[in-house]
Structures are given as C-alpha cells and as structure tokens.
Amino acid sequence: MKIKHSYIFGMLAAALLSCNNEYLERYPIAELAPENYFRSAAELQNYTNAFYNRLPDALAIHYNNPNQADDEARNTLAAEIQGTRETPSSGGGWDWAELRRINFYLENSHNCADEAARLQYDGIARFFRAYFYFDKLVRFGDVPWYDSVLEIDDEGLTKARDSRKVVFANMLEDIDFAIANCQEPKSGQLITKWTALALKSRMCLFEGTFRKYHGLGDAEEILQQCVAASEALINSGTYTIYTSDPNTAYQELFIAEDAITSEMILARQYDASVPFVHSANFYILSASYGRPGLQKSVVNSYLMKDGSRFTDIPGYGTMQFFEETQNRDPRMAQTIRTPGYKRIGRNEVSVPDFATSVTGYQYVKYVLAPAFDSGQSTNDMPIFRYAEVLLNFAEAKAELGTITQTDIDKSIKLLRDRVGMPNLDVAAVNANPDPYLLQEYPHVETGTNTGVLLEIRRERRIELVKEGHRYRDLMRWKEGARLAKPFYGMYFPGAGEYDLDHDGTIDLVIYQGQAPAAVPGRQYQRLGELVLENGENGGRIVNMPDIIKRWDEDKDYFYPIPTQELQLNTNLQQNPGWEDTGS
Template sequence: MKKHKIIIYAILALGLSACNDSYLERYPLSELAPENYFLTAAELENYTNAFYAELPDALAIHYNTPNQADDEARSTIASEIQGTRTTPSSGGGWAWEELRQINFFLQNSHKCTDEAARLRYDGIARFFRAYFYFEKVVRFGDVPWYDTVLELDDEGLTKARDSRKFVFEKMLEDIDFAIANAPQTKSGQRVTKWTALAFKSRMCLFEGTFRKYHGLGDWEPILQQAAAASEELMNSGIYKIYTSDPTKAYQELFIAEDAILDEIILSRQYDASVPLVHSANFYILSASYGRPGMQKSLVDSYLMADGSRFTDKPNYQTMSFYEETQNRDPRLAQTIRTPGYKRIGQSTTSVPDFATSVTGYQFIKYVLAPSYDAGQSTNDMPIFRYAETLLNYAEAKAELGTINQADLDRSVNLLRRRVEMPDMNLLAANANPDVYLKTEYPNATAGAQQGVILEIRRERRIELVKEGLRYRDLLRWKEGGRLAKPFYGMYFPGVGEYDLDNDSKIDLVIYEGTSPTRLQGVQYQKLGELVLENGTKGGRIINLPDIIKKWDENKDYYYPIPTQELQLNPQLKQNPHWEDTGI
C-alpha cells in the first residue's frame, strides 16, 4: 500500500492549466481571477501543484526519450533514430503554455502577505521555469527568453531568439533562487532544495559538455557549477546509495512500490487505488509494442565481476549467451534476463523470450509480477536519483581535468560497491584507456584524462540504462553518429538448437525452410525473420536490416522550428540546415 499522499496527478482535475497550444493565447482568467487568488499559502501551493505535470511520466522515462537511443533496439524506431525527421508545420515541441502559467504565478504571488510562503513557492515556480527552459534549450538551442506574461499586442511576441548562453544564465538565476528558497524537508514527490541541486547538477553537466564538444566555448565555469551543485548535495548527507543484497539491490530500486527515499530524490508516484497506473510490464514484455531488447554494444560494455574488461577476452563477440553472461557486473543480471532468472512471483526459471525482445537481451528493469502485465503497474518511477548526481560529479571533474582518486571513491565507486564490483582506479584507467570504449566514443577528449572519462561514460551507461538520459548524453558528447550504426543482438553461429541457460534442455530452435515439429517449451525462430548478420553463416542478430539509419552532423543535434511559428514571427530564424526539409 502507498504510504505517501498522491499529489502529482490529482491536481490536474483542478483545471488550473491553460488549455491553449500557443503562447500567443490569453490565460483563461474566467477560471481564475488573480485579484481574488494568490492570497494565502494554500492558494500558492495549489497553483504550483499544477506545474508537476511538466515532469516526465513513466512512459517517457522507461520507454521514450527517444527510444532510449543506442541502448536498445525495437521493431519500430523513432524518427530521431532513423534519421527521417522533417520540419513540422506546427507543434514539434514549440509550445509555451506551461511557461505562461509559471510567469502568471510569479507576477501574482506577491499578493500573498505570508513572505515565507511566497519565497517558498516562488522557489518551486522558478525551479519549473528553469526545467521548462532546459527542455527548450536541449531541443532547439537558442530560444526566446520570457519572464513576464505577454498580452496579444506585446512586442515581445515577435522577438528573435535569445542565445542559449543568455538563456542558460537566466536558468542559473532561477535554479539558484530555487536552491535558496525551496523547502528543505526531504520528499520523494515534491520539489525541494535537494531536487533543485540535483537538477542544477544535470543541466550544468549537459550544457558544459555540450559547449565543450560542440566548440561553443565558455564551458569550464558551467562544469564547475555542475561539480559544485553535485558536491553540495553530496555533502548534505541527505541521500545515500541504497544497499541490500548485492544481487538484488540495484533491481529493487526500480520495482519498489514506494520510491526508496534513501536514493530517490524525486519520483512519479503510482497507486492502483486512485487509480493511477502505468504500463511498464506491458511495453517491455508485449509482443505487439516494439519488443525492446538491449543492444549487444551495451552488453559488451559491462565489466567482468573482477573488474576486468569483457571486451579484452578473445572472441568476446562470438560467445554464446550463457558464456557471455557469466561472472559479469551484477547489474547485468538485474537489468536483463540472464541464465537462472526467476520472474517476480514465479518459482521457475525463464529464458529470454524472442517473441517479445528483438535482440534476445530482454529487459527486467521495472518489470513486476505477471499480475501487472495488463497495463496495471504501480511501482514508482524515479525522475532524479542520487546515483545520477554522483555520476555527474565525477564526469564534470574528469572533463575539467581536476578529478582525483578521492573523487572517484565518493562517487562512482559507491555505485560499484553496491553490487560488490571492484573500485575504479584513476591511475590504471588513464594509463591504459579501453580500446573498445575509444571506438564507441571517438570524440572523447584525448590526453591524460581520457581513460577515466571513458570509464565514467561506461559507468553512466550501465547505471542509468532505461532512465531516459542516454539520447541526450549522445547529443552533448557529439556522438549522435552512433545512432546510424546497425543495432545488434545475441550471437548465434547459424541454424540449430540452442540451450540458452545451460540446463541441458533446448530453449530455442533457429531453422530454415519448413518449420520443424514443435515441442512444448521450445521457441522457434525462422532464419530470415530472425536475421543474422551473415545469414546462414551466423552472426549477431541484426535489427531492422532493411532500414538504413542516418545521422546528419550538421543539423540533427537540434530540432526544427515549426514553419507556422516562423510565419507568425519573422524574427525567428530556422535552425541550421533545416530550411530545406519537408513541411
């Protein structure tokens, strides 16, 4: 049973959010007259509760954003991954109604004579304004900055875009105000000072590394702020890395009915009694909704349990599923089905199901018992967790060239110790950078810190898989070209019978031509429907072999501005190289 009061969704029924699709529209004042509202702390709280709808829901966190980039493959892929985006006539993320609500609040909150309450809720509102603009800057780069409510005849409606650096400075002012004034009481459902610090850590890491790898300059002060915000949260002692049985602790974070507040800073809360549920089980395990599977490049990135590199092993690319999953970082077996896996609520072991996973590497992160399979999941969804903040700290310090072993010990190594993995060693990482990771991230900074930068990227990918952050990581590192590569799954030497979990029973038959006589408990995949990269000679499963994915380094790091907006405001200019795309 849920222990906490539901707040994030129930407020949507209050009708406080504007129903308009454009910043040009007026707020529906007939629903809320400002002269009669914003007078008490309760009214400030009720209004700011509506802002929580801006945060990602379960579907965005575990399934979209977009399509979890190069960590997983599916039977259908987003246009960002396929390289088929075109300029829309409207929509396309260029929406401003949420900002108008925030600015409307900030222009009227002074009517409340309770100064402490006003500062508290102004802090929450300014957190959400920084969050709103972060989404816009990530998507479009330069965007117009608005901090007042505009009327229909306001000249600001036709202003040009402000530079991302100007907008980011304003975002920093907002988030620093939130840090100074938001509540300090720990909460898994409400924005607090600690949420604001976690978000500042995230937004500054993104902006600092984006500027560094895209050659925009002025990146060092931003990464210094990322490290400082992370460190302030770390020094507070409010959060810690959740630990229990090392073979279960990582998975437990994502299947918990109530968010584990040792580590979860902010989450989406779900409760069947409201009813408020999500569909993680259905989306991950359904044969009709994408059939997501982990990509082999991510499987290959997990270290061995003794800390050595899997990709240093001879013939690692052609190992059987059973062989490649033995003695690995325990997080692998807590993220996908590996030999010996028992689903929650079941006593028998289960092998990967190729009917519901295109790569064979089947996710278990977020997956509950079978009783939740019909779109009735109620596990809370983390939005910010302390593990990310630790990784942000380590990466910012590494990119600045100031990281030391003590920094690793208080950040990345806490995550490794959760699952009893050996510590990352700074000198060893830099003395011998991983050749495999260098091919994965060819743009990574060379020099004395390259090895540790690569290892922190490994750790980030493994720890945060399926949490909605990977696509943006590739954007900020200028590694979007990874999305144009083929997406691979398990290796098989060709047609034949396969015992996936080494229990002396056949689990899978790959065949040509006519289907063999089918036996109960055995999966059958026809070669050609299951595509191996070398056909009858075997190889890795290759996902969607007939689709040629593309990535345009000149334009795909940004989204296009809708043509309708360009027509309404001639001062807006389209993002580079999007001018000649379809409408």
C-alpha cells in the same frame, strides 16, 4: 501503502485543463483572476501543484524513443534514430503555454502576505521555469527568453531567439533561487532544495559538456557549477546509495512500490487506488509493442565481476548468451534476463523470450509480477536519483581535468560497492584506456585523462540504462553518429538448437525452410525472419536490417522550428540545415 500527495490530483486536474484552450491562452476564470487569488499559502500551493504535470511519466522515462537512443533496439524506430525528421508545420516541441502559467504565477504571487510561503512556492515555480527552459535549450539551442506574461499585441511575441548563453544564465538564476527557497525536508514526490540541486547538477553537466564538445566556449565555468551543485548535495549527507544484497539491490530500486527515498530524490508516484498506473510490464513483455531489447554494445560494456574488461577477452564477439553472461557486473543480471532468472511471483526459471524482445536481451528492470502485465503497474518511477548526481560530479571533474582518486572514492565507488564490484582505479585506466570504448566514443577528449573519462561514460551507461538519459548524453558528447550504426542483439553461429541457460533442455530452435514439429517449452525462429548479420553463416541478430539509418552532423543535434512559427514571427531564424526540409 502509498502516501498520496495532493500534487497527484493537481497533475490530473492540469491534464484535464490542458484541453481547454481558453484557459491556456487567457487569464484564468474569474475566481483565479489575480485580484481574487494568490492570497494564501494554500492558494499558492494549489496553483503550483499543476506545474508537476510537466515532469516525465513512466512512458517517457523507460520507453519513449529516442530517449533510449543506442541502448535499445525495437521493431519501431523514432525519426531521430532513422534520420528522417522533417520540419513540422506546427508543434514539434515549440510550445509555450506552460511557461505562461509559470510567469502568470510569478507576476501575482506577491498578493500573498505570507512571505515565507511565497518564497517557497516561488522557488517551486522557478524550478519549473528552469526545467521548462532546459528542455527547450536541449531541443532547439537558442530560444526566446520570456520571464513575464505576454498579451496578444505584445512586441515580445515577435522577438528573435536569445542566445543559449543568455538563456542558460537566466536558468541558473532561477535554479539558484529554487535552491535557496524550496523546502529543505526531503520528499520523493515534492520539489525540494535537493531536487533543485539535482536539476542544477544535471543541466550544468549537459551545458558544460555540450559547449566543450561543440566548441561553443565557456564550458569550464559551467562544469565547475555542476561540481559545486553536486558536491553540495553529496556533502549534505541527505542521500545515500541504497544497498541490500549485491545481487538484488539495484533491481529493487526500480520495482519498489514506494520510491526508496534514501536514494530517489524525486520519483513519479503511482497508486492503483487513485487510479494512477503505468504499463511498464506490458511495454517490456508484450509481443505487440515494439519488443524492446538491450543492444549488444551495452552488453559488451559491462565489466567482468573482477573489474576486468569483457572486451579484452579473445573471441568476445562470438560468445553465445550463456558464456557472455557469466561472472559479469551483477547489474547485468538485474537489468536483463540472464541464465537462472526467476520472475517475481514465479518459481520456474525463464530464459529470454524472442517473441517479445528483438535482441534476445530482455529487460527485467521495472518488471513486476505477472499480475501487473495487463497495464496496471504501480512501481514508482525515477526522475532524479542520487546515483545520477554522483555520476554528474565524477564526469564534470574528469572533463575539467581535476578528478582524483578521492573524487572517485566518493562517487563511482559507491555505485560499484552496491553490487560488490571493484573500485575504479584512475591511474590504471588512464595508463591503459579501453580500446573498445575509444571506438564507441571517437570524439572523447584525448590526453592523460581519457581513460577515466571513458570509464565514467561506461558507468553512466550501465547505471542509468533505460532511465531516459542516453539520447541527451550522445547529443552533448557530439556522438550522434552512433545512432546511424546498426543495432545488434545476441550472437548465434547459425541455424540450430540452443540451450540458452545450459540446463540440459533446448530453449530455442532457429530453423531454415519448413518449421519443425513444435515441442512444448521450445521457441522457434525462422532464419531470415530472425536476421543474423552473416545470414546462414550466423552472427549477431540485426535489428531492422532493411532500414538505412542516417545522421547529419550539420543539423541533427537540434530540432527544427515549425514553419508556422517562422511565418508568424519573421525575426525567428531556422536552425542550421533545416531550411529546406518540408513537413
């Protein structure tokens, strides 16, 4: 039974209000004017509830391109992944209405005589201002910093962009205020001290590594703040890694009706009785909505069950589905369909469905019983979870060059323990860095710590797959060129009949020419429509082979500022490389 928090209804109200331009651009209507409002804790809560609408919904978390970046292939590609972005005339993420609402609140909350309540809700507002600017910083780099409400004739409307260092310093002030003043009791749906620590951990890891790999300087101090925020959350003992059966625990996190708050720091809540539902089942299993599938490079990244590297096995690149899925990290079978998979609510074994997955590696993460297939899923969706904080901590320590085995034991080890995997051995991986991962990440810092850096990136990719982190990870590591590489699926030696799960029955027929007579229970794919990289001679499935993807190292790490904004404010300067791209 879900507990419905009032902020859900605040979010819905905010969504409706967002259609009212008058509300966005002017002071609120009379009963919300500052002289008549913000006088009680209840009024502060009601106003700040609307800020929760800024948080990502299920679609943004598990589906939106380019969030999944090079982890996922589908039959539609975002402009960021194709390399076809152009400068828009308007929009493009250069929106400030939400910031105005936050600043309006912060300018007027002093009307409330209840200081404890004011500090708590000011903390929430400043959390959301840091969250707002984090998105702007990631997207545009330098942006104007505004901490007050501007009127139509205010000179601040035509200011130049502030440097990312100035913006980030202000973000740190906001998030530190939130940490100090938000409520301490944890909640899976409300902003707390722990949510603020998790955001600080996330944004400091991003900014520290972005500065490091893009040569901007001052990276170490920011990475140390990531370590401090992560460690404060870890040492508090407030959260733990959820465990049950190693073969089911990871998947259980993402199919739970109610967020498992031992690990989920903040989740987007869904409830059919409101109604407030999402469509994860439909997006993952429909033949008409992108047919998403995990990429081959992710499958290659899963370790063997004994902790050894799959890509060290001779001939790993031409292994077929059954062989490549045996004795792997149990998170693989809890992320995609593997031999023996039984869907929730069904007793029969199901193989991957090529009609709904372009790579053959079909997701099970987030997938509920068939009753939810029509777009009525109600499992809560992760926004911040403790596993990410552990990964942030380990990565920041590794990038600083200070990581020890003890650090791994209190971070990465907990994630591997959940699924019964051996611990990461710092000395062993540094002595023998994975050559496959070195090819995946050519810009990684090389030296005595390279092996553990690569292994933490492996762990992050596997643990957080399909949670919306990958695109930003590639941007901060300066590995955007990965998006221009082909996206691959399963390997097949050519046309033929395939028993995918080795149960003695044919599951898939890849044919040439005329379609064979259909046999119940078999899937049929025409060679050429199912494209193999070597044609008749087989190979990996190639996703969208006719699309040429491009990546421009000089401009594609940032988005362009819309042309209308540049015309309205001549003090703004376009991001490098975007000056000549038309809308």
